[in-house]
Amino acid sequence: MKTRYSFGGDEHVFVEMDEEMSLEAFFKALSMSNAVRDAAIDGVTEICPANASFQVKFDPDRIKPDDMMAEIKALESHAEKAEKRLKTRIVEFPVYYQDPWTHETLMRFRDRHQDPNGSDLDYAARINGFDTVADFITAHHSAPWFVSMVGFVSGLPFLYQLVERKKQLEVPKYVRPRTDTPKQTVGYGGCFSCIYSVRGAGGYQMFGITPVTIFDPKQETSYLKDFMVFFKPGDIVKFSPIDRDEYDSILAEVEANRFTPKIKEVEFDLEAFEADHDGTNAKLMGALNVG
The missing domain is CATH 2.40.100.10 (Cyclophilin-like)
Known part of the structure; x- marks a missing residue:
């Protein structure tokens, strides 16, 4: 499963765990979005989870888009160790x-x-x-x-x-x-x-x-x-x-x-x-x- 990262305009980073919905992809997206929340990255204003992906909204006046992307990518290891119990x-x-x-x-x-x-x-x-x-x-x-x-x-x-x-x-x-x-x-x-x-x-x-x-x-x-x-x-x-x-x-x-x-x-x-x-x-x- 290959994670895909992309920008959504100047204020969003989109993270897609898989192109199709599966429970495994959901759990990985949930685990990683929770990791972003727990990291309390300066500038993050909202985290929006979806079926097999999530989107992070941030304030570009507080953190550069490339820096935000790097911060999120650094948390991908959490997705690989996703808890499979809920x-x-x-x-x-x-x-x-x-x-x-x-x-x-x-x-x-x-x-x-x-x-x-x-x-x-x-x-x-x-x-x-x-x-x-x-x-x-x-x-x-x-x-x-x-x-x-x-x-x-x-x-x-x-x-x-x-x-x-x-x-x-x-x-x-x-x-x-x-x-x-x-x-x-x-x-x-x-x-x-x-x-x-x-x-x-x-x-x-x-x-x-x-x-x-x-x-x-x-x-x-x-x-x-x-x-x-x-x-x-x-x-x-x-x-x-x-x-x-x-x-x-x-x-x-x-x-x-x-x-x-x-x-x-x-x-x-x-x-x-x-x-x-x-x-x-x-x-x-x-x-x-x-x-």
């Missing part, structure tokens, strides 16, 4: 698949889709070799997901499914982006699922919606009082399918500030996962039912 949390997230709101939206934008004659789930099921939409939905929620980055839109998590490569679901983005996506839509693009934190434009396929707020800049939501963004890199998510009645019930609890997300502290071991995908996933998801 103390994190697993969160159960309800999803109302095939809901009426994303369906209405996707039908408005069929002219921008690869297949104007069906729904996003119809298309995703077919190109991934599933006989039915129900089978595809089961594949989407049957294994946990790893939050590899949060951003692009405030609070939006990118989620990478914890399965072996040959079982990865893959669905391309729309041919042309939509100008509308309902808030809290569960979407899919490439090998990543996501949850749209706000209503707005988007290009990911739309599979369902969650009643759980994930971004609250006013911090009025009970479980977001400490920080306006729910997710953070390293979180593990278990999607749980719900019906319309359950959706309405949970939404009412969220709006009344009585809802508490189901969260358990866990340890994710990359080597254990690579040795036994199913066993590791069963252990992670089983933690949600403990206590």
Whole structure:
């Protein structure tokens, strides 16, 4: 794996661990970005982690770009010794698949889709070799997901499914982006699922919606009082399918500030996962039912 360094204008250094997403690349990027943070380099103003890379913003009046690049490169040894264990949390997230709101939206934008004659789930099921939409939905929620980055839109998590490569679901983005996506839509693009934190434009396929707020800049939501963004890199998510009645019930609890997300502290071991995908996933998801 060859690390690539480049400048982003006069105030950024971009560090790419790999051109494609993998859990190994994520852990190396996380380890190195943490090393940059711990080094407290004079002039660094922000560190932005991504799926298999990170970007450092700095003040060029305090440190020259070439000097900043050299400081960061000197920390690459930390990436080579990346810790492959992570103390994190697993969160159960309800999803109302095939809901009426994303369906209405996707039908408005069929002219921008690869297949104007069906729904996003119809298309995703077919190109991934599933006989039915129900089978595809089961594949989407049957294994946990790893939050590899949060951003692009405030609070939006990118989620990478914890399965072996040959079982990865893959669905391309729309041919042309939509100008509308309902808030809290569960979407899919490439090998990543996501949850749209706000209503707005988007290009990911739309599979369902969650009643759980994930971004609250006013911090009025009970479980977001400490920080306006729910997710953070390293979180593990278990999607749980719900019906319309359950959706309405949970939404009412969220709006009344009585809802508490189901969260358990866990340890994710990359080597254990690579040795036994199913066993590791069963252990992670089983933690949600403990206590």
